[in-house]
Amino acid sequence: MIAFLEGKLVVKNPTRIVLDVHGVGYEVLIPLSSCDPLPAPGQTCRILTYHHVREDAHILFGFVTEAERELFVRLLAVNGVGPKLALSALSSLSVRDFKRAVLERDVKRLSSISGVGKKTAERLVVELSDKFGEGEAAEALAGETGKPVSRNARDAMMALIALGYKQMDAAKMVGRVPAEEATTVEEIVRRALTG
Numbered sequence: 207m208i209a210f211l212e213g214k215l216v217v218k219n220p221t222r223i224v225l226d227v228h229g230v231g232y233e234v235l236i237p238l239s240s241c242d243p244l245p246a247p248g249q250t251c252r253i254l255t256y257h258h259v260r261e262d263a264h265i266l267f268g269f270v271t272e273a274e275r276e277l278f279v280r281l282l283a284v285n286g287v288g289p290k291l292a293l294s295a296l297s298s299l300s301v302r303d304f305k306r307a308v309l310e311r312d313v314k315r316l317s318s319i320s321g322v323g324k325k326t327a328e329r330l331v332v333e334l335s336d337k338f339g340e341g342e343a344a345e346a347l348a349g350e351t352g353k354p355v356s357r358n359a360r361d362a363m364m365a366l367i368a369l370g371y372k373q374m375d376a377a378k379m380v381g382r383v384p385a386e387e388a389t390t391v392e393e394i395v396r397r398a399l400t401g
Contacts, residue, residue: 208266212252218244221297223268225253234268235289237278237296243270258282258289267293273301284333286326294320308334309374335374356385362394 211234213227220241225232234253245251253268254275267289269275274296281292295304298319307315308331316327359380366376379398 208255208257210252210254211266211268213250215245215247215249215251218247221293223253225251232266234266235293236268237274237293239296239300240268240270240274265289269296271301277301277304280334280337281330284330286329291319291321291326295322305338309338309377311335311374338373358389358391358394359383359385361391362398365391365395366398 211225211227211232213225213232215223216226216231217224218241220238221236223234223236223241223244225234234255236253240253244253253270254272256267256269256275256278258265258267267278269278278289278292278296281287281295282289299307299315304316306312311331313324313327313331316322316330317324319327322330362383363373363376363380366379367373371379376398379401380394382401383394383397
């Protein structure tokens, strides 16, 4: 498995790059979200990769962040989702927005991805909603500001899950508690249960 490539960026297109790694040009397909962070052609860069092997081809997919690559691999595990559709999903929605749509069971939003119909969107929700850890869910369901979730908020969410709440419900409950009003895990849990 090729985990990453580092070399001179020769070609940079919105969905495809070519990296010169010690005289070998590697073609790497990328989501739109990975294009902007890359440097201009002629400069050195490093890109995380996923090596997809088929009977008739070996294809490299590239990502700027580990979160993008992890989501890509998770999408490939969904029945009926191939690399092209997984790349389209990452090009259409950020990792956070995609996870949020899955956790909120937002079939309409997932159907807005090119190549994803209602049935595929429903399959994504069913097969992926339980695959995200508590921390990932808390990050995805954080307020619209996108601020990182505090350790106390994450611990409070885990406590609510231990009490029997579903991951998505626990994240929403904790998300409604204003950060400035609750400083301890116990306070956050109490306010989440009463608010």
